Structure formats: structure tokens, C-alpha cells
Amino acid sequence: MEIPYIVEPRKDTGLTNSKIGIWLFLASEVMLFGGLFSGYVFLRIYADYPWPERTLPVLPGxxxxxxxxxxxxxxxFAWVALKLRDWRKFxxxxxITLVCAVLFMVLKGIEYNAKFSHQAVRLDDYTVIEGHAHPQGDHHGDEHAGDDHADHGGKKITKNLNIKAEQVDINLRRVDNKYYETxxxxxxxxFVLxxxxxxxxxTVFEKGAAISKxxxxxxxxxxxxALANNSNIDIEVSRKAWSDAKGEAALKGKRYWEDDKKEFIANRTKELKADRLEEYQTVTPSLTFVANGGxxxxxxxxxxxxxxxxKEGDKGTLKLKDETLISGTTADSSIAINVDGIDFRHTVMKAIEKGIDPEAAINNSWLLKQESIKPVWxxxxxxxxxxxxxxxxxxxxxxxxxxYRVxxxxxxxxxxxSIEELQGMDHKAIEKLFPGDVEGFAGPVHKKHGDPDSKGVEYPAIIVPREQVRFxxxxxxxxxxxxxTYFTITALHGLHVIAGALVLAYYLFFGRKMFDTKPEWLANRVEIGGLFWHFVDLxxxxxxPILYLM
Known part of the structure; x- marks a missing residue:
């Protein structure tokens, strides 16, 4: 049986089945993105920290x-070409539509990459530093301190958390092999037991046995x-104790919260557990390893x-997310970073909350005590x-x-x-000195160390002690x-672009047979795909404007 209204529209509505379906689907999509946009607006209005403004590169967007x-x-135009039965123009x-989709995703990928390779540090006084962190081991003043393009293990990283470990306690309930393997x-x-x-x-592991996976x-x-075994015994014992309580004549009609019934169940549970003590297994919740030789x-x-x-030199612990506890003396864990952005807005907000003069809070900040940063401010x-x-x-x-933001x-x-030169200029003349959107297409470009021909700027470098880092x-x-919010909405939108492009690509690469046999049906399908594509554009x-311009 042929399904009606696939090619020919209904006379009363003028719509085919697929067009009704896409409008219903797009209505649900409006609710989805409408909720996300509304959530973004409310998060921005009620944010308890200075909301980032104009932080995304405008030109790619x-x-x-x-x-x-x-x-x-x-x-x-592709749909019109099908209506005119012109396969070549289609x-x-x-x-061109698919090339545009690919170009969109490439530009979005460039933008994402810039974000994932750009570092931000919030200091203890809420000052925010932005820039490019050096790989582990680089230091300001070393010959590679300016090379933020170097890598460690094939990726850019911040300075690691370092400790001179004397003991490692491993929580067997939470231990994650990912950490151990790394x-x-x-x-x-x-380390030994x-x-x-x-x-x-x-199995017996003697004292001094070497740590191993x-x-x-x-x-x-x-x-x-052992946990499972003991838990099963506890369940059986508890069931038996309650069962015995029900059969006890003196407890007939008693409720479970009454003292004499609670006392009977507690005592009976102890008796039953004592009878099955040999069945319980020893639970070893953690392993402790000590440094072997220092x-x-x-x-x-x-x-x-x-x-x-x-703080370097302090006794303390390094607790991993799987609750592995590494004890010892904190080693140098500072972050070496070339600074390309400074934000004192959060510092000012906190100062006002505490009744402190904002300018005094800024001037007393750790950051402005750094010689390379003072001239910038x-x-x-x-x-x-x-x-x-x-x-x-x-x-x-x-x-x-x-x-308050640089x-x-x-x-x-x-x-x-120099400051003297700037004092002799007006606002418009100073503004003309700033790089345009083309020069910083996806954000700041840092000069590559040791390469005089590399494009970019040699931004001021500092070392941030780990004790100054809040986050x-x-x-x-x-x-x-x-x-x-930015990544949630743009990533979801990007998935819609990919899905729409795949559907349109299917019509392009596998639609010839349908065009030869049922050209109107193909035109209807492309129209439906086009409606979805218009929604993605909308x-x-x-x-x-909401994310990039506000």
C-alpha cells in the first residue's frame, strides 16, 4: 500500500507528510535552543563574577x-534547480552548500583550538591572568622561556603539580588505573609496601614488596x-533477625521503632553474626607504600x-581524584606564562564587598609586583x-x-x-596602534622563541608560584x-551543521537515481533538508551577537 501525501500535497493544507514532520521537529528545536539562550541570559544577569565581555574573536564568527x-x-538555488529538472545546476x-558547511566547521575548529591552547590563571586575590603557559621544566629567563610553542608529550601543558613523595596511600575502592598507568x-x-x-x-605480599599494577x-x-561476601552475610543475618522477631510471641503487635523490639533485633543480630564469624573475610581498604631509598x-x-x-618546601599531600594520597614535601609547581591578558574586575568586585578601596586592592596585588607587568598596567x-x-x-x-581589563x-x-609617547597621543591615535581582527584572527599570536622571522608578539613573561594560584x-x-555555555551551545549547533550537511550530501551523491525516477520526490526531500538548514542558519x-558581540 502506498503512503499518501509523500509527493503530492494534501488539498486542504497544501503540505506533504514530510513538510508537516519537519515543522513539528523544528518546533521542538526552537524549544531546545530557546531554553539554552534563555538560560544563558539568566546566567549572565545573575552571575556572581564579572561576566566575560567581547572575549571571542569576532572575525571568524x-x-x-x-x-x-x-x-x-x-x-x-539547488531546490529550484531540481524543480526545473536541471541536475547539473543542482x-x-x-x-557550494557543502563547501560552506565544511568551511564553517574548519573556522569553528580553529576557534576551539585557540581556546584549548590558551591558559587562564585566577590568583588568590581573584586577579585573572591570561596567556600561554610553558611546558614542564621551562622557566622565565631560561633559553626556552619564551617558546610557548614547545610541547611536552605532544601537547602544550601547564606547569605540573610536583611533590617529593615519601609515601603513597592507595584507596582500593576508588583507585583508577588511568592514573597508575601514567x-x-x-x-x-x-616504592615498596x-x-x-x-x-x-x-596470596601474601610481604613488607617491602615493590609497587606494581x-x-x-x-x-x-x-x-x-570481601566487601560483597560480608555484605551478603549481613543481609542474610538481618533478614533472619527480623524473621525471628516476627515469630517471637512477646513481640506480637509491637512496631519496629519500639525499644523492646529494637533491642531484640540488635541482640539477635549480634548472636547470628557471632555464629558466622568464620565466614566473614578480612577487608583491606587501602595499601600504603613508602619511598625506597629516599x-x-x-x-x-x-x-x-x-x-x-x-608552597614549595612545605610538608603536605597531593590528593588525586581517585583518592590516591601522595605525602611528602611540595616541590616547585609554579606556572611559567607569557601574559597576553590581565583582568582585575573580579578583584575589584571582591574588594568592594569587603569595603576595601578597589585601587588599593589592585596596587597591592601580587601581579603588579612583577617587574614585567608593572609597565603594562x-x-x-x-x-x-x-x-x-x-x-x-x-x-x-x-x-x-x-x-580594569587589559x-x-x-x-x-x-x-x-613608552608612557611619555602615549601621554602625547589622544584616544583615537592610541586605538590605531592596536592590532586589527585580521592580525589576531583567532586570538593573540605569540612570537616563537629563537625564530626572528616568526610572526607574533613577545608578551611579558612571569612565573606564578603555585601558592598564589586559586584556580x-x-x-x-x-x-x-x-x-x-559557549561550548555547549556552539558544539550543539555544530552537530546540527554536521547532521544537516550529511543529509544534503546524501541527496547530492546518491540522489541521481531518485532524480531519474521520481524527481519531484527528490525536490521535496531537498526542500525539507533546506528548511532544516535555514533553521541552523537562524x-x-x-x-x-549574543556570544561574540555582547
Whole structure:
């Protein structure tokens, strides 16, 4: 039986089945993205920290806007070509649409890569530093200190958490092999068991046995089996105690919360457990290993755990996310970073909450005590003064973003200018010194160390002691709510672009047979795909100004 209204529309509505279906689907999509956009607005309004403003590179987003608008036009041309039974033109226009989709995703990939390779550090006084962190082992003043393009293990990383370990306590309930496999070379042959361990399966690990993955895995398996065995016995004992309570004549009609019934059940449970003591197995919840021959240098990814005492030389622990506890003396865990952005807005907000003068809070910050950063802030003060003069002429005032944030364009543009030179310039002349959107297409470009021909700027370098760091991250969802929302919405939109492009590609590469036999049916399908593509474009038209321009 042939399903009606696939090719020919209903006379009463003028719609085919598929068109009704796509409109219902798009209605649900409107609810989805409408909720996300609404959530973003409310998060921004009620944010308990200064919301990032104009932090995304505008040019890639602007290009992508025109790319999607252009693709919406070409997909209509492709549909019209099918209506006119012109397969060749359909191929041309649909190919352009797919090229636009690929270009959109490439630009989005460039933008994402810039975010994931860009570092942010929130200091203890809430000052935010942005830049590119050096690989483990690089230091300001070393010959590679300026080379933020170097890598460690094939990827850029921040300075690790380092500790001179004397003891490692492994929680067998939580231990994650991922951490051990990565740290195995730092562990093996350097730590031994602090005490003799006897497992229920008969295996005995003597005191002094070397740490190994096999040892931990066997101990964990034994621990989990012992827990399960003891839990099953407890359940059986409890059931028996309650059953006996029900059969006790003196307790007839008594409720479970009454004292005499509770006492009977407690005593009966003790008796039953005593009768089955031999069935219980020994539970070994953790293993303790000690350094064999002196402290061992352990270095872990900063996302894996937290130092209890981050200051170098302090006694403390490094607790990993799987509750492995590494005890010892904190080693140098500072972060070497080339600074391309400074933000004092959160510092000012906290100062006002505490009744402290904002300017005093900024001037007393650890960051402004660094010789390489002081000139940057002094130049910013001149820029702010010139901006205030300019805005006063137009009856306006600078925003907190203007007053307390130094972006990469300002640092790069004023790097070779003295304060005296800036004081002799007006606001417009200073603004012309800043790099344009093309120069920083996806963000700041850092000069490659040792390569005089490399493009970019040599941003001021500092070393941030770990005890000054409140939080650190690349510009990922982990950094703050703004980036979590940004990646959620743009990634979801990107998935829609990919899904729509795959459907349209199917029509292009596998639609010839349908065109030869049922051209109107193919035209209807392309129209439905085009409606979805228009929706994808419309979402981006809302998304671009909200995330990129506000």
C-alpha cells in the first residue's frame, strides 16, 4: 500500500507528510535552543563574577555568519534547480552548500583550538591572568622561556603539580588505573609496601614488596570480593533477625521503632553474626607504600588533583581524584606564562564587598609586583585617562571592562611605546596602534622563541608560584560558566551543521537515481533538508551577537 501525501500535497493544507514532520521537529528545536539562550541570559544577569565581555574573536564568527547565510541561499538555488529538472545546476549549488558547511566547521575548529591552547590563571586575590603557559621544566629567563610553542608529550601543558613523595596511600575502592598507568614510571621500583598484606585468596605480599599494577589490581579484586561476601552475610543475618522477631510471641503487635523490639533485633543480630564469624573475610581498604631509598619526585597533571600545601618546601599531600594520597614535601609547581591578558574586575568586585578601596586592592596585588607587568598596567592607566577624556566629550563613561581589563590587543599594540609617547597621543591615535581582527584572527599570536622571522608578539613573561594560584584552566567549560555555555551551545549547533550537511550530501551523491525516477520526490526531500538548514542558519544569527558581540 502506498503512503499518501509523500509527493503530492494534501488539498486542504497544501503540505506533504514530510513538510508537516519537519515543522513539528523544528518546533521542538526552537524549544531546545530557546531554553539554552534563555538560560544563558539568566546566567549572565545573575552571575556572581564579572561576566566575560567581547572575549571571542569576532572575525571568524562574522565570516561564519556570512558563510551560513550564503549556504542558505545556495540550498534554495539547488531546490529550484531540481524543480526545473536541471541536475547539473543542482550539483553545483549543493556542492557550494557543502563547501560552506565544511568551511564553517574548519573556522569553528580553529576557534576551539585557540581556546584549548590558551591558559587562564585566577590568583588568590581573584586577579585573572591570561596567556600561554610553558611546558614542564621551562622557566622565565631560561633559553626556552619564551617558546610557548614547545610541547611536552605532544601537547602544550601547564606547569605540573610536583611533590617529593615519601609515601603513597592507595584507596582500593576508588583507585583508577588511568592514573597508575601514567605515573607507573615514576612509581615502579621506587616504592615498596609499608606492611605485610594477606589476601583472602591466600596470596601474601610481604613488607617491602615493590609497587606494581598487578599487586594493586589483585588487592582491589580481593577487597571488592570481601566487601560483597560480608555484605551478603549481613543481609542474610538481618533478614533472619527480623524473621525471628516476627515469630517471637512477646513481640506480637509491637512496631519496629519500639525499644523492646529494637533491642531484640540488635541482640539477635549480634548472636547470628557471632555464629558466622568464620565466614566473614578480612577487608583491606587501602595499601600504603613508602619511598625506597629516599623521597621520589612525582609530577602529575594539575587537573588530576590538588596540593594541600602548594608552597614549595612545605610538608603536605597531593590528593588525586581517585583518592590516591601522595605525602611528602611540595616541590616547585609554579606556572611559567607569557601574559597576553590581565583582568582585575573580579578583584575589584571582591574588594568592594569587603569595603576595601578597589585601587588599593589592585596596587597591592601580587601581579603588579612583577617587574614585567608593572609597565603594562602603567600604560593602561594612561589609556584609561585618554579614554575618559574622549568619552566625557560625548557624555559617556568607561565601563568596568575598560577600566580594569587589559586585553591582548592593548599589550601587543603598546609593547614598543613608552608612557611619555602615549601621554602625547589622544584616544583615537592610541586605538590605531592596536592590532586589527585580521592580525589576531583567532586570538593573540605569540612570537616563537629563537625564530626572528616568526610572526607574533613577545608578551611579558612571569612565573606564578603555585601558592598564589586559586584556580587554573585552559579556556574550556572548566574555566567558568560563560565558556561552559559557549561550548555547549556552539558544539550543539555544530552537530546540527554536521547532521544537516550529511543529509544534503546524501541527496547530492546518491540522489541521481531518485532524480531519474521520481524527481519531484527528490525536490521535496531537498526542500525539507533546506528548511532544516535555514533553521541552523537562524540559530547562528541569534548566537553570534549574543556570544561574540555582547
Amino acid at each position: 562574522l565570516i561564519n555568519t556570512f558563510v551560513l547565510i550564503g549556504s542558505s541561499i545556495t540550498v534554495v 550539483q553545483i549549488y549543493m556542492s 605515573l607507573g614510571e615514576q612509581y615502579e621500583g621506587k 609499608a606492611n605485610k598484606v594477606e589476601l583472602n585468596n591466600g 598487578d599487586l594493586i589490581d589483585e588487592a582491589k579484586e580481593d577487597y571488592l570480593k 623521597p621520589v619526585d612525582i609530577s602529575v597533571d594539575p587537573y588530576w588533583g590538588r596540593l594541600s600545601h602548594p 602603567e600604560k593602561h592607566q594612561v589609556v584609561v585617562a585618554k579614554l575618559k577624556e574622549y568619552l566625557e566629550e560625548h557624555g559617556k563613561e568607561p565601563t568596568e571592562n575598560d577600566l 586585553n591582548w590587543q592593548e599589550i601587543a599594540g603598546l609593547a614598543d611605546k 587554573e584552566s585552559v579556556f574550556s567549560p572548566r574555566w567558568n560558566t560563560y565558556y561552559a 540559530v547562528w544569527i541569534f548566537l553570534f
